[in-house]
Amino acid sequence: MPDFPAIEQIRAAARRIKPLVHRTPLLTCKSLDQLCGANLYFKCENFQKVGAFKARGATNVVYSLGEKDLERGVATHSSGNHGAALAYAARCRGARAYVVMPDNASPVKIAAVQGYGAEVIYSESTQQAREAALDEVVNRTGALFIHPYNDYRIIAGQATAALEMIEQVSNLDAVIAPVGGGGLLSGTALAVSALRPQVSVYGAEPAGADDAFRSLQAGYIIPSEKPDTIADGLRTSLGDLTFPIIQKHVTAIVTVSEGSIVEAMRLVWERMKIVIEPSSAVALAPLLTGSDGIKGTKIGLIVSGGNVNLDNLPWQA
Amino acid sequence: MPDFPAIEQIRAAARRIKPLVHRTPLLTCKSLDQLCGANLYFKCENFQKVGAFKARGATNVVYSLGEKDLERGVATHSSGNHGAALAYAARCRGARAYVVMPDNASPVKIAAVQGYGAEVIYSESTQQAREAALDEVVNRTGALFIHPYNDYRIIAGQATAALEMIEQVSNLDAVIAPVGGGGLLSGTALAVSALRPQVSVYGAEPAGADDAFRSLQAGYIIPSEKPDTIADGLRTSLGDLTFPIIQKHVTAIVTVSEGSIVEAMRLVWERMKIVIEPSSAVALAPLLTGSDGIKGTKIGLIVSGGNVNLDNLPWQA
Numbered sequence: 001m002p003d004f005p006a007i008e009q010i011r012a013a014a015r016r017i018k019p020l021v022h023r024t025p026l027l028t029c030k031s032l033d034q035l036c037g038a039n040l041y042f043k044c045e046n047f048q049k050v051g052a053f054k055a056r057g058a059t060n061v062v063y064s065l066g067e068k069d070l071e072r073g074v075a076t077h078s079s080g081n082h083g084a085a086l087a088y089a090a091r092c093r094g095a096r097a098y099v100v101m102p103d104n105a106s107p108v109k110i111a112a113v114q115g116y117g118a119e120v121i122y123s124e125s126t127q128q129a130r131e132a133a134l135d136e137v138v139n140r141t142g143a144l145f146i147h148p149y150n151d152y153r154i155i156a157g158q159a160t161a162a163l164e165m166i167e168q169v170s171n172l173d174a175v176i177a178p179v180g181g182g183g184l185l186s187g188t189a190l191a192v193s194a195l196r197p198q199v200s201v202y203g204a205e206p207a208g209a210d211d212a213f214r215s216l217q218a219g220y221i222i223p224s225e226k227p228d229t230i231a232d233g234l235r236t237s238l239g240d241l242t243f244p245i246i247q248k249h250v251t252a253i254v255t256v257s258e259g260s261i262v263e264a265m266r267l268v269w270e271r272m273k274i275v276i277e278p279s280s281a282v283a284l285a286p287l288l289t290g291s292d293g294i295k296g297t298k299i300g301l302i303v304s305g306g307n308v309n310l311d312n313l314p315w316q317a
Numbered sequence: 318m319p320d321f322p323a324i325e326q327i328r329a330a331a332r333r334i335k336p337l338v339h340r341t342p343l344l345t346c347k348s349l350d351q352l353c354g355a356n357l358y359f360k361c362e363n364f365q366k367v368g369a370f371k372a373r374g375a376t377n378v379v380y381s382l383g384e385k386d387l388e389r390g391v392a393t394h395s396s397g398n399h400g401a402a403l404a405y406a407a408r409c410r411g412a413r414a415y416v417v418m419p420d421n422a423s424p425v426k427i428a429a430v431q432g433y434g435a436e437v438i439y440s441e442s443t444q445q446a447r448e449a450a451l452d453e454v455v456n457r458t459g460a461l462f463i464h465p466y467n468d469y470r471i472i473a474g475q476a477t478a479a480l481e482m483i484e485q486v487s488n489l490d491a492v493i494a495p496v497g498g499g500g501l502l503s504g505t506a507l508a509v510s511a512l513r514p515q516v517s518v519y520g521a522e523p524a525g526a527d528d529a530f531r532s533l534q535a536g537y538i539i540p541s542e543k544p545d546t547i548a549d550g551l552r553t554s555l556g557d558l559t560f561p562i563i564q565k566h567v568t569a570i571v572t573v574s575e576g577s578i579v580e581a582m583r584l585v586w587e588r589m590k591i592v593i594e595p596s597s598a599v600a601l602a603p604l605l606t607g608s609d610g611i612k613g614t615k616i617g618l619i620v621s622g623g624n625v626n627l628d629n630l631p632w633q634a
Binding site for chain 2: 025046047051266269270272273274275276306310311313315316
């Protein structure tokens, strides 16, 4: 196994993707600060291209490819943001993209991926069916499979959000990122530990999909079985590339209830007037209890994305 | 009648309120630009203090008061943003505020006004009952009634949003603001006509509350009767101070259907990931038809606010 991506690789990713992604704003909110008793800095990847941080990793991979690989095109399976991000990145570089999507995916998400010019291949929604459909596509087209998180180029790309955040605010005490497959969290941890080793990095995870918490406790990867959470971006399990980085550079994983995720999401919509998806709210949820440990501290939160189904909001039973 | 507020008074308002309000960002959105065929610049007063541009006018009035007036306190009747804004401004300056609210106002709005330290006086929701309750409060406490829009100090305060917008983007072709009582639109028109006389200013209004459109046609004020629109901030009628300014400096009032308001609101939430209220969407709605007349032009829109009831969104029948 090669070494973890170094800060030079993260900086190279930042230069590579700069023309293709937004330098997203770092927002603050006085009323949420008062509620938590801390100073919060929200890195707003909901304003990112395709509405999520995933644009960073996908563009880094696609713009890292040589001409030969590029001609083959890229493929993935995704019901969410990675598929749209890969389609976006491929279109930017004039490459073909194939995205396997479950046949029960929302029409809006399918239209988004198609809107970026990718070919959508439908499969049943089981993991097995999706992987079989992906294999078929790869065999038929010769396209390169781009994993959504278990890829150092993806990790280095996702790390650029934290890289920017560190430039946008000084003297942070801690950084929190949501953790699903671990691409965002491992990238965040690499950037922060390299440049601000005194800053603690935490992962936040739904209690109903707490594979990262349990894996860190056990010392080996324990995949999620039947994850149950509205934070649809966080139902995946850690990969063998993301896990060791998290083991080494993340202070702790905190788990949160579904109720606190919904409460945090709604508070951000109401107080900050921004649209964030449930996965993003997972990073704020642990702070709402206003624990004494965070009083007066400066905390950076990675807001992972803003793609939600406006017809079905979680506070509307 | 004194002269309209001059640009010097608008600049003075900007200096006066600077420590108390946000310089809100001017956002762009590529996908909405493509949809409309124009370049749109959204002045995001949904990110303003109290979640609406009303903070500008209210702070300008309260910080214009002499010590003697200040001791009397301020009062208004409002079920919406002006009440919260006046309460906020009064608290900032350490003055008492009294806000008459209809007894069927949402608990969230009542809590917001009380949260800023104002005393809430309940009345029945008819205009007559609210005015009677306000009279009673003013007689009892000696507080100064601060009108939500028919006041040159309010108009000069609201004008500061357009003043900032003009600094944030050059070479605009047109500016659109929603129109209810006309405080925002008249202020916008004064700032733009003074500093960018070549830029056209338009008002946007729900067809179900089109008193400004009809008043401009007639040449005299025709108040709204039974206004019927989800844009709750725009149900009021023009005042005798706002109307002449609009007559002189606004190119035209465009009216929009309820359906197009809902569509515009939803598009902004989905594409821009920001929470805006129906009144704000009224300014975007006329552009969605992608008429040839706006192709390639640069249009500034005033996003008036972001205070919505998240339990009752207009696309959820």
